[in-house]
Structure formats: structure tokens, C-alpha cells
Amino acid sequence: MDATGEASRAAPTGELAASRHRAVAELRQQIIDGTLQPGDRVVERTVAEQLQLSRSPVREAVQALIYEGFLVAESPRRIVVRRLSRRDVEELYDVREGLETMATVLATRNATHEDAQQLRHLLAEIAEETDEVALHRLNADFHELMTRLAGNGLLRSLTHPLTGRLQWLYQQNSDWDRLLTEHRAIADAVLSRDEDKARSLAAEHARASRADTLGKLFPDEA
Incomplete structure (x- = not known):
């Protein structure tokens, strides 16, 4: 042929x-x-x-x-x-906390000067945005960028199959003042190379979002 x-x-x-x-x-x-x-x-x-x-x-x-x-x-x-049960959501947050904490710690070691500029630009964009749909997208972008800054190909490949479900989790949070404050604190720890602080802040951020999401999705079980 x-x-x-x-x-x-x-x-x-x-x-x-x-x-x-x-x-x-x-x-x-x-x-x-x-x-x-x-x-x-x-x-x-x-x-x-x-x-x-x-x-x-x-x-x-x-x-x-x-x-x-x-x-x-x-x-x-x-x-x-799919109808997600409380256990489903809790398991997603367990995995999210582990992956994002690891990504944040690795980012403190591997983020470059160019990465720092990109991170600061993204935070500035979030601070200026008022559209709800755009803010949800930018919130997800922050976590995706942190995973990229980690510089670990295996971590990215493990995160990839969960990307859609993690984006669904991000979509459940809309306390923009809290999210921006926590994102800025995490970015500061990453860019100052403070691994311990970055690890602690990333875990606290995931847990605060977990509490918000569970309260929103399962108000009768709070």
C-alpha cells in the first residue's frame, strides 16, 4: 500500500x-x-x-x-x-493533602527565579479577579503550578489521573479571601525555601478546604 x-x-x-x-x-x-x-x-x-x-x-x-x-x-x-458519599470526599482530601504537601515541599527545593515570577504573577491575577468562574479556574491553576514547580515527573504522573476530581474539589471552595491569604503564605514559604513552614501551611490549607467542602456538601452531618 x-x-x-x-x-x-x-x-x-x-x-x-x-x-x-x-x-x-x-x-x-x-x-x-x-x-x-x-x-x-x-x-x-x-x-x-x-x-x-x-x-x-x-x-x-x-x-x-x-x-x-x-x-x-x-x-x-x-x-x-456519580453521587459522592462523605467517605468518598474524605478519601479525596486525604490524597489531595498528601500530594499537595509533597509538591509544596519539593517546590521549595526546585523552584527557579522564573518560577517565582510566574507564581507572583498568578497571585496578582487572583487578587484582581472578581468573576467567580475565573476565580475557580485560577484556584486550580495555583495548585497545578505548585505541582509543576515541584519538578518531579513521577509526582506529576501520579497526580494526572486525579486532576479532574481534584478540580471538582477546588470548585467546592469559594471563600476567596481565605484562599488568597493561604496561597500567598504558601508561596512566601516556597520562595523563601522554608520547607517546614511550606509543609505545615500546605497541610493546613488542605484541611481548611476539607472542612469547608464537607460542611457545604453534608450540612446535616456537620
Whole structure:
């Protein structure tokens, strides 16, 4: 077979992968931002029509999000947004605290001058922002940047499969004054190379967010 024939046969695979990626991203974001609520049914045909895609990439996207923990198959024909129990949320925060504390400590050792400038710029942007949607995105950006500043490829690879669920956690917090104050304190400790303080502040930050989230999601169990 000539090169033209090979390319034409490979093209649909590339298009399918791109469509699948788009469907995953769109559905994940709808869950993270609350457009799709826990218990809402996800119907492949409806999603395909909304995104103007064929059923095949949507079907694969649904399976990917079941694997990520965002969706659950209550039966072969009924896929719904997962309802998180208090234990589910507590386990997510246990993992978040461990990963973010480690990232923050490593960042104190590895952050460069250019990284410091980027961190300060991000904090300034957060301080000036007033739009709720943008603030949620910037809050997640702070934690993603800290993971990058850690300079540990294995840590990033371990965090990557949890990115969507961690973003969902960040979305539950909206006490912007507290978040900015704590982010600034963590950044100061990182940039001053104070590992012990950075470790303590990162753990306290995760625990404060945990308390806020549990109080918001499970007010009757407070």
C-alpha cells in the first residue's frame, strides 16, 4: 500500500481520538462546574447530538469518565453522574493533602527565579479577579503550578489521573479571601525555601478546604 493509502486509513483514527478527547473534556467540565449534577443521567445519543459527534467517541468518553470516577453505570443502559458519599470526599482530601504537601515541599527545593515570577504573577491575577468562574479556574491553576514547580515527573504522573476530581474539589471552595491569604503564605514559604513552614501551611490549607467542602456538601452531618 502506498503512503497516500496509509494516510487515508489512519485519518479516521486520529479524528476519532480527537472527538473522544473533546467529549471527555466537555462532559468532565460539565460535571466539575455543576452543569451536570450528581444523579443526573448521561444519555449517549443526547450528548452526541449536543456536541455534534457520532455515538462512538461519546461511548468511549463515557467509559473513560466511569474509569475516572465521575460517572457510574447503575445498569447497562443507565449511566449517571456519580453521587459522592462523605467517605468518598474524605478519601479525596486525604490524597489531595498528601500530594499537595509533597509538591509544596519539593517546590521549595526546585523552584527557579522564573518560577517565582510566574507564581507572583498568578497571585496578582487572583487578587484582581472578581468573576467567580475565573476565580475557580485560577484556584486550580495555583495548585497545578505548585505541582509543576515541584519538578518531579513521577509526582506529576501520579497526580494526572486525579486532576479532574481534584478540580471538582477546588470548585467546592469559594471563600476567596481565605484562599488568597493561604496561597500567598504558601508561596512566601516556597520562595523563601522554608520547607517546614511550606509543609505545615500546605497541610493546613488542605484541611481548611476539607472542612469547608464537607460542611457545604453534608450540612446535616456537620
